Amino acid sequence: MIIRWRRKTNIVYPGEQISYALEYVYIAIGFVSMFLMFFFIPPFSDFMNGGVDVRFLFFELKKLIIFKWSFFILVLIILFCVGILMSNRIWGPIYGFIRVIEGRMKGETVKCRFRKYDHLALLGAKLNEMFEQEDEKSAKVKALLVDLDKIGQAYGQDIVTKVQELKEVLGNIHDEE
The missing domain is CATH 1.10.287 (Helix Hairpins)
Known part of the structure; x- marks a missing residue:
């Protein structure tokens, strides 16, 4: 018996896929934080030496946070959606592996079949060789x-x-x- 699964772009394991997608958001927040830190540290170091007035930086930071928040939220939402789509390329094959392993446990002769661009297609080929x-x-x-x-x-x-x-x-x- 050959088990095939035709997957649409949908959520297979919601908890795992959402946590995977949130990792993209965490990375984006970390990247923005690091960028802001390195962007604002050199003027602050001049301020600590007493050479530069950095009040303009506070105004720019306030503008960035208050006026540009909608753009930042939009980017986070896009990253979350990309994370869901990317996690489907990983969790779909894992769901297929679970079905194949369950079939083998029942004593059925099953094969793993993947789409070309699935991330775990090489693992499926090795699993088929083992079977x-x-x-x-x-x-x-x-x-x-x-x-x-x-x-x-x-x-x-x-x-x-x-x-x-x-x-x-x-x-x-x-x-x-």
Whole structure:
């Protein structure tokens, strides 16, 4: 069975996607704070030496905070929306991984399929390789268990009990045929 998920641009895990989007906002606030600090520190250092009157800086800072706040809020909202869209490119594949892993746990043969531009597409390819190797190993084990059943029936009860123990240890591999 192949599990495919067609994702629209929607929120898969709201809490995780919103926290991811807020990271962009935090980075923007930190960047603006650092910019303001480095922009205003050199004149303040001159002020500390007594050479420059920095009252003009307070007026400029007040203008920046009071009159330009709408632009700053707009930038933060845009960053939040970009964060939601970018988080969808990460959380969508993670949601797909969860579905694939759940399918494997149920014993289904599943493959990971991603869009070209998903961030975790390389990881999906590696996971598919691992699933193929696991399927090959389980096919070999199934064949060996069938052979052991035949040998056990031919040679006695000791081997039959060992085969049963081996089946229990390996789980439901033999029963999936």
